[in-house]
Amino acid sequence: MLLGNVDDAAAPSRLHVPKTSEIVADKIRAQIVRGELAEGDTLPPEGQLMDSLGISRPTLREAFRILEAEGLISVVRGSRTGAKVHKPSVDLVSRYAGYVLESQGTTIADLYQARLAIEPSVVRWLATDKGGGAVPKLRNLLAEMEGLLAAERHDEFIARVEVFHQSLVAATGLKTLTFMSRMLLNLAGKHQIDFQRRHTRDRESRQKSHRAGLRSYIKVVDLIEAGAVEEAVAHWRLHLTNANATWTSEGEGARVVDSLGD
Numbered sequence: 125m126l127l128g129n130v131d132d133a134a135a136p137s138r139l140h141v142p143k144t145s146e147i148v149a150d151k152i153r154a155q156i157v158r159g160e161l162a163e164g165d166t167l168p169p170e171g172q173l174m175d176s177l178g179i180s181r182p183t184l185r186e187a188f189r190i191l192e193a194e195g196l197i198s199v200v201r202g203s204r205t206g207a208k209v210h211k212p213s214v215d216l217v218s219r220y221a222g223y224v225l226e227s228q229g230t231t232i233a234d235l236y237q238a239r240l241a242i243e244p245s246v247v248r249w250l251a252t253d254k255g256g257g258a259v260p261k262l263r264n265l266l267a268e269m270e271g272l273l274a275a276e277r278h279d280e281f282i283a284r285v286e287v288f289h290q291s292l293v294a295a296t297g298l299k300t301l302t303f304m305s306r307m308l309l310n311l312a313g314k315h316q317i318d319f320q321r322r323h324t325r326d327r328e329s330r331q332k333s334h335r336a337g338l339r340s341y342i343k344v345v346d347l348i349e350a351g352a353v354e355e356a357v358a359h360w361r362l363h364l365t366n367a368n369a370t371w372t373s374e375g376e377g378a379r380v381v382d383s384l385g386d
Contacts, residue, residue: 144179145186152187156196156209167197167206214303218310225311225381232315233377236368239289239308242301244361246293251348251356258295259349265291266342273334276327281334282320286313288341311381312371318382319371337367 142150155161167173174184188207191197195216197207225235250256265288272281286309293305325333340363347356 148187149190161209163211165209214306218307230381233372247360251353254351
């Protein structure tokens with residue numbers, strides 16, 4: 125028989141029949157993901173949507189709550205305009221990934237080791253292709269970072285460091301790898317901001333550290349452009365190993381990823 129006794133403990137889970145609100149949310153979500161609705165677009169007013177979809181106001185508002193919880197729309201209560209559309213966000217996924225990692229007791233050291241597993245391979249691919257056309261963009265970013273250091277705008281410089289790492293991985297053109305790396309960098313960036321808040325340094329040592337970092341970024345781009353594959357990989361592996369040692373020092377490595385901190 126296809127269906128067994130409903131009282132049988134071993135019977136399969138009951139079929140889930142989606143509610144109308146879930147079907148409506150699925151329809152709007154699909155339009156956002158496929159690009160039929162772009163970032164910043166507004167959905168039609170509630171009354172128009174209710175008429176076109178043949179649904180009640182409570183059903184529509186429940187669909188909106190689902191999409192709002194997913195970060196795909198924002199609803200301004202009392203507004204005469206429709207809900208605003210948002211593309212799926214890496215930041216939102218990173219936040220949820222942080223919850224999962226924290227619940228599993230994942231350490232800061234684990235987080236940085238994952239980065240070490242990705243970026244040397246990225247540098248190998250880029251150096252093999254002498255940058256694959258990405259070098260000018262990377263050099264422009266480094267020039268911007270040099271200007272920030274000269275102006276002693278250190279917080280902005282640190283933010284650009286994360287952008288440099290992201291740009292390096294994105295230069296491969298591999299979307300899955302870029303997405304995974306951005307999640308890691310997003311979580312690592314939050315830790316770094318918190319680390320610097322708790323471990324303050326004087327102006328001179330901060331400037332010296334950032335200058336050394338910038339020289340290392342310039343060197344890896346030089347090696348990539350020269351096609352010096354093994355040298356580029358070795359340099360970047362050493363750079364990341366040293367950086368990881370800094371960010372996991374003073375007992376930081378043993379700390380559990382904090383996704384709920386300030």
